[in-house]
Amino acid sequence: MIECKLKKELSAAEGKMILNVDFRLNEGDFVVLYGNSGAGKTSILRMLSGLLRPEDGYINQDSNVWFNAEKKIDIPIQKRKIGLVFQDYALFPNMNVEENIYFSLPQKKDKKTAEELIELMELGNLRKQKIQQLSGGQQQRVALARALARKPKLLLLDEPLSALDHGMRTKLQEYILKLHKTYNLTTILVSHDPAEIIKMANKVLVLENGKFTKTGTPISIFSESKLSGKFQFTGEVLAKIDEEVVSILHILIGNNVIKSVSAKDEIAHIQKGDKVLVASKAFNPIVTKIE
């Protein structure tokens, strides 16, 4: 279990912002931090990992105290049981795959976990490859294996998939879920993608200006009850074409683009680039098999 209260003044673009959050996560929780750019998501991950010191608060992992402002306890990053993966893979370019994974082992002889991770992440054929010769998705698999080699309790993922294309992203999501379940981790993921969040997380914490404004299951956060339909998809608006009284939205859902026509006023607030929920209850969807 992770229990924490974090407080720190941050210097945001518009001036000072107080980050002030508390939360409790159980073993096995997969939590997403969701919020606008600059809301404080990365700062929370950096505080949990020991890279950024809160001004006040505490971080407890089961009975271990990682941070306590009052008691002046601040355990260094190497001693916190944390695996960290960011968008840029931060691997050692002059080492091969195997060397990168073995590098982070607490004891060099503890090869069992490293070998298990190489197998789990299907890196066996790539083990002698240099990092520069790998695709983005392969590098991120190595970064995940390296983060897990130290047997962390808490896995922190800061938009690890945002540089990857859709297909690679989907595959990596499966790998992350596999790691999360196999090692019974508590995982915190920063993601902006509702579809990814619904697929992966059991809890969402919505952060605005350094405070949590909403928490709940992905479905409760992303689908308002008035939209409850026979089917729902999340997507991204690729284009908005305004006609006389209607607007046509081109929405990317998975690999497909759909067009939706709405009254202009009804969707005046929706713009290109917005993440949207598409729901319908007016008719039964027709399901046909793709050969």
Ligand SMILES: Nc1ncnc2c1ncn2[C@@H]1O[C@H](COP(=O)(O)OP(=O)(O)OP(=O)(O)O)[C@@H](O)[C@H]1O
């Ligand atoms: N060490 C620090 N001291 C003071 N302010 C900081 C520090 N680190 C970050 N900030 C500021 O805190 C604010 C929140 O940054 P943070 O990176 O946590 O946001 P974010 O929600 O992760 O954003 P994004 O989605 O763009 O990555 C930013 O305005 C940033 O400039």
